[in-house]
Amino acid sequence: MTEPGVDQRLDAVLADMTRVGSDPAFRARVLQRIEAETSHRAGWRRPQPLGPAYGGLAAVVVSLVVLTAGWLAWRGLLAPWHPERQEATAVGSPGTAPTVEPEASAPQSVAQASARLAAAAMTRAGTSPVPRATGPGRQPRQSPAASHDLLPRPPAVSVETVSIEPLALPRVGDAEDFAPIESPEPVRIQPLQIAPVDRRP
Amino acid sequence: VTDADLIARARAGDTAAFGELVDRHRPAVLRAAMAALGRHDEAEDVAQVAFIKAHRSLGTFRGDSSFRTWVVAITWRTAASRRRSLARWWRGGTVGAWEGESGDAAADPPAPDRSPEASVIDAEFAAAVRDLVRSLPARWRDPLLLGASGEYSMHDIAVMLGAPEGTVKWRISEARRMLRTKLERLGFGSGDRR
Numbered sequence: 001m002t003e004p005g006v007d008q009r010l011d012a013v014l015a016d017m018t019r020v021g022s023d024p025a026f027r028a029r030v031l032q033r034i035e036a037e038t039s040h041r042a043g044w045r046r047p048q049p050l051g052p053a054y055g056g057l058a059a060v061v062v063s064l065v066v067l068t069a070g071w072l073a074w075r076g077l078l079a080p081w082h083p084e085r086q087e088a089t090a091v092g093s094p095g096t097a098p099t100v101e102p103e104a105s106a107p108q109s110v111a112q113a114s115a116r117l118a119a120a121a122m123t124r125a126g127t128s129p130v131p132r133a134t135g136p137g138r139q140p141r142q143s144p145a146a147s148h149d150l151l152p153r154p155p156a157v158s159v160e161t162v163s164i165e166p167l168a169l170p171r172v173g174d175a176e177d178f179a180p181i182e183s184p185e186p187v188r189i190q191p192l193q194i195a196p197v198d199r200r201p
Numbered sequence: 202v203t204d205a206d207l208i209a210r211a212r213a214g215d216t217a218a219f220g221e222l223v224d225r226h227r228p229a230v231l232r233a234a235m236a237a238l239g240r241h242d243e244a245e246d247v248a249q250v251a252f253i254k255a256h257r258s259l260g261t262f263r264g265d266s267s268f269r270t271w272v273v274a275i276t277w278r279t280a281a282s283r284r285r286s287l288a289r290w291w292r293g294g295t296v297g298a299w300e301g302e303s304g305d306a307a308a309d310p311p312a313p314d315r316s317p318e319a320s321v322i323d324a325e326f327a328a329a330v331r332d333l334v335r336s337l338p339a340r341w342r343d344p345l346l347l348g349a350s351g352e353y354s355m356h357d358i359a360v361m362l363g364a365p366e367g368t369v370k371w372r373i374s375e376a377r378r379m380l381r382t383k384l385e386r387l388g389f390g391s392g393d394r395r
Binding site for chain 2: 006007009011013014015017019020029033035037
């Protein structure tokens with residue numbers, strides 16, 4: 001095989017590797033795919049006939065949610081509108097519990113701050129008859145068996161006068177137990193002495 | 202009717218005009234896809250996708266180059282992307298690649314002016330060339346096949362590959378030199394009696 005012969009055969013084989021035959025249906029297939037793609041796009045652009053229906057369905061769902069929430073609130077099953085809590089708060093709230101404003105009452109010293117907090121705690125304990133969680137005026141929850149009782153239920157809140165002796169807290173520094181501890185003499189620590197070990201046999 | 206006229210009509214919504222463009226440039230598009238993929242089924246699909254992309258982008262065609270160069274460049278980019286996605290193509294999945302038209306070369310009918318012995322030698326030569334081309338890296342194989350197809354100018358190939366024309370010419374020359382060297386080692390050299 002001569003040099004030109006090799007080149008000619010090489011060119012022929014290489015051209016044959018990318019040879020394509022005639023295909024009259026190729027044009028139809030391409031146009032069919034273009035048509036399908038065009039109609040698909042047009043379908044997305046077309047206004048949806050079910051749009052108003054979807055909007056109405058969404059409005060119904062939102063209305064149901066709002067009505068359900070309102071009904072639960074009216075029955076007192078939601079925390080912010082609980083009637084017992086409302087009443088308890090109304091009894092114990094008016095001006096009885098002093099509020100501590102950290103910024104306004106910046107302590108001049110730790111002793112004064114602790115004294116103010118202790119006084120606030122005593123005041124709150126003596127004047128608030130119905131604490132938030134465990135006060136005596138709060139009625140226990142009805143058990144399922146008791147809920148079937150046809151007797152008239154007691155009032156939800158009963159206000160009683162309770163006298164509580166204020167807790168006497170000693171001031172820091174008044175008691176002997178809080179006397180400052182002073183070491184009579186400083187503690188001296190001897191440095192550790194390590195003796196060399198002779199390991200030679 | 203020129204391509205420009207058909208493009209103007211296709212832009213106006215004339216699908217038949219675009220069909221005429223498809224008929225005109227189908228061989229060039231299919232050859233480019235075939236050079237990149239080596240499989241007729243994949244090349245057919247890539248060619249269709251390329252024409253669909255061209256139809257979708259007709260509004261952006263400015264006419265700086267010919268429609269043929271433009272659509273062939275789209276085809277090459279699509280085929281290169283498909284080739285990357287076909288992981289099996291590089292993992293020994295090239296079985297059957299570039300055997301579509303001729304299939305098993307030995308099964309081709311012998312040319313009337315060739316003896317049976319010469320036909321067998323031609324078939325062996327063709328099979329060896331196919332194997333060698335398959336083993337070439339893409340940077341050599343792509344310009345070699347595109348150039349040997351006789352369908353594209355150097356400018357078209359340069360646009361497709363994104364390389365200067367001089368680089369494309371050099372790569373084609375180098376690829377042919379590599380093939381000739383390997384063919385000589387296989388006994389198909391110029392001094393061989395085969």
